[in-house]
Amino acid sequence: MTTLEQAIGHSQHHSPVSRIVNSQIFWVFAAAVLACIALSLLTDSFATQRNLFNVTRNFAFVGLIAIGMTTVIASGGIDLSVGSSVVLAAMVISVLMSAGHPFWISAIVALAAAAAVGFTNGILIAYVGMPAFVVTLGMLSAARSLAMVLSNNKMIWEFGPDHDLLLWIGGGSTLGLPHPIYALALLTIVMSVVYRWTRWGQYVFAIGGNEHAATLTGIPVKRIKVSIYMFSALTAGVAGILMAGWLGSVTTNLGQAMELTVIAAAVIGGANLAGGQGTALGAVIGALLIEVIRNSLILLGISTFWQGMFIGCFIIIAVAFDRIRNLGSQD
Amino acid sequence: MSRLSLRGISKSFGAIQALSDVSLDIAPGEVLGLMGDNGAGKSTLVKIVAGNFRPSQGAMSIDGDQVDFHKPLDAQRGGVEVVYQDLALCDNLTAASNVFLGREPRRSLAGIPILDYATMHRRSAELFASLKSETRPRDLVKRMSGGQRQAVAIARTLLSNAKIVLMDEPTAAISVRQVAEVLDLIHRLSDQGISVVLISHRMPDVFAVCSRIAVLRRGKLVCSKPANDSSPEEVTGLITGAIEMA
Numbered sequence: 001m002t003t004l005e006q007a008i009g010h011s012q013h014h015s016p017v018s019r020i021v022n023s024q025i026f027w028v029f030a031a032a033v034l035a036c037i038a039l040s041l042l043t044d045s046f047a048t049q050r051n052l053f054n055v056t057r058n059f060a061f062v063g064l065i066a067i068g069m070t071t072v073i074a075s076g077g078i079d080l081s082v083g084s085s086v087v088l089a090a091m092v093i094s095v096l097m098s099a100g101h102p103f104w105i106s107a108i109v110a111l112a113a114a115a116a117v118g119f120t121n122g123i124l125i126a127y128v129g130m131p132a133f134v135v136t137l138g139m140l141s142a143a144r145s146l147a148m149v150l151s152n153n154k155m156i157w158e159f160g161p162d163h164d165l166l167l168w169i170g171g172g173s174t175l176g177l178p179h180p181i182y183a184l185a186l187l188t189i190v191m192s193v194v195y196r197w198t199r200w201g202q203y204v205f206a207i208g209g210n211e212h213a214a215t216l217t218g219i220p221v222k223r224i225k226v227s228i229y230m231f232s233a234l235t236a237g238v239a240g241i242l243m244a245g246w247l248g249s250v251t252t253n254l255g256q257a258m259e260l261t262v263i264a265a266a267v268i269g270g271a272n273l274a275g276g277q278g279t280a281l282g283a284v285i286g287a288l289l290i291e292v293i294r295n296s297l298i299l300l301g302i303s304t305f306w307q308g309m310f311i312g313c314f315i316i317i318a319v320a321f322d323r324i325r326n327l328g329s330q331d
Numbered sequence: 332m333s334r335l336s337l338r339g340i341s342k343s344f345g346a347i348q349a350l351s352d353v354s355l356d357i358a359p360g361e362v363l364g365l366m367g368d369n370g371a372g373k374s375t376l377v378k379i380v381a382g383n384f385r386p387s388q389g390a391m392s393i394d395g396d397q398v399d400f401h402k403p404l405d406a407q408r409g410g411v412e413v414v415y416q417d418l419a420l421c422d423n424l425t426a427a428s429n430v431f432l433g434r435e436p437r438r439s440l441a442g443i444p445i446l447d448y449a450t451m452h453r454r455s456a457e458l459f460a461s462l463k464s465e466t467r468p469r470d471l472v473k474r475m476s477g478g479q480r481q482a483v484a485i486a487r488t489l490l491s492n493a494k495i496v497l498m499d500e501p502t503a504a505i506s507v508r509q510v511a512e513v514l515d516l517i518h519r520l521s522d523q524g525i526s527v528v529l530i531s532h533r534m535p536d537v538f539a540v541c542s543r544i545a546v547l548r549r550g551k552l553v554c555s556k557p558a559n560d561s562s563p564e565e566v567t568g569l570i571t572g573a574i575e576m577a
Contacts, residue, residue, distance in 0.1 A: 004460060004463060004465060008456050008459050008460055008465060008466065008467055008468070196446075197445040197446050198444075198445060198446065199435055199437070199444075199446065202424075202428060202432075202435060202446065205421070205423060205424060206421045206424060206428075206432055208423070209421030209422055209423035209424055210419065210420065210421045210422065212419065213419035213420055213421055213432070214421065214432070214433075216403075216415070216419045217419070217432045217433030217434075217487075218404065218407075218433045218434075219432070219433050276421070276422070276423035277423060
């Protein structure tokens with residue numbers, strides 16, 4: 001006989017091991033590790049320091065934005081404009097720096113430009129009530145066009161007096177790790193804590209779970225939505241600044257079609273497009289898997305034209321896994 | 332003194348008279364079954380008490396104090412809580428998170444406010460125990476039975492020290508066994524001195540749990556009497572109009 005108190009206090013959770021094995025992140029991570037092992041054995045070039053350096057840095061940009069995207073998706077939305085926020089932020093900082101302004105001021109203005117994109121998205125979605133898909137699709141076009149106007153569609157590769165600082169921040173490394181990896185690690189830790197331990201994080205998931213219920217309990221749903229789209233645009237802005245420093249030059253096709261890779265990373269990492277689910281670590285591991293696959297196609301000599309096919313299949317497989325799991329838990 | 336007292340409440344929407352001159356009293360801990368056909372004015376009356384509408388005429392008081400609710404938040408502050416038919420729960424969150432949604436306790440960690448899960452879990456466990464419901468604070472709501480979900484929604488009203496709980500068709504879409512659980516939950520609320528207004532079409536549920544029955548027909552109150560003095564047959568007659576008034 002158990003008393004009521006014991007029944008209430010009893011935890012139905014499974015052991016930590018079975019929880020890990022049941023999570024999508026675990027399997028995606030296992031797939032990425034397997035791919036790495038296979039590549040190390042199959043090719044001489046994968047496990048070289050230079051290639052690993054490239055892989056880690058490339059996936060950091062996608063990972064950064066995927067964390068922003070995961071937040072949007074967890075709240076039940078979507079942000080298609082991240083690729084354009086990337087180019088806008090990169091263009092703002094490079095135009096300002098090439099005009100002789102210092103790095104920090106230019107970076108702040110670039111981030112403000114990205115935040116403005118997110119703010120506009122958020123206002124139109126939350127207060128005007130337009131679908132996120134349509135608003136951010138329009139913004140995808142508008143923000144990139146703005147970047148073209150700003151630069152007159154020219155390539156910029158001279159960044160004024162702080163030129164070397166920008167290249168060091170985006171392209172340099174400390175203690176053997178490229179700087180974008182530090183930014184990614186920091187954001188992953190901070191957002192994992194924010195999702196779990198703050199009201200804002202709780203409300204993001206509540207809105208994604210049942211927006212009507214969230215409104216009824218007095219959560220400021222509209223304000224939070226605006227802040228979510230601003231956060232997503234800011235992660236894209238940070239990635240844009242780092243990419244400018246990494247590439248050493250900025251053109252207006254920077255970040256083109258990046259939204260698809262980012263959404264793929266988030267979904268593969270366990271973000272549920274219906275809202276209410278997603279983790280920062282999952283987004284990062286999703287981004288890692290995509291980058292390893294992209295890299296392996298190159299190293300194995302498979303035409304890069306196949307990249308889209310692989311990423312597309314992975315998105316569909318990830319969503320299919322989610323469906324199968326939900327079917328299993330219904331009975 | 333009545334917990335809730337309505338005096339001459341009328342409400343019209345343009346030319347349509349949804350409620351006319353309704354006067355009703357509910358005692359502390361009383362469970363009132365509010366019955367009537369579709370369009371009889373039950374929802375309008377409940378929405379007035381919940382602060383969604385203001386009455387065109389009439390006065391309302393809670394524990395003897397005159398109240399005038401302009402919006403649902405006013406009603407919440409006045410001690411009126413609503414359990415919605417769809418329960419308004421977030422399936423992806425735990426029971427404790429749902430109970431505390433929108434009013435999470437926080438503690439400070441090195442000056443940064445973080446959620447106080449320990450308090451949330453402990454308080455929710457206490458609330459579920461007081462409802463005698465076997466609901467675990469850490470379980471996700473999507474894995475719960477209909478009865479447990481009701482317990483979560485009701486625990487939320489307990490948390491805010493509600494005086495009056497309005498329930499709209501809580502037993503409409505759940506299994507027989509779960510209906511019994513929900514009726515038990517209503518008894519627990521009543522035991523704690525909370526008045527409950529139950530809107531339901533299910534006659535057996537109303538007579539199983541309600542101490543007073545009120546019937547609305549075409550916006551008029553045609554009956555308000557102790558359940559013991561009435562019968563399902565009489566209430567059916569009052570709803571349809573076969574019996575003019577009781």
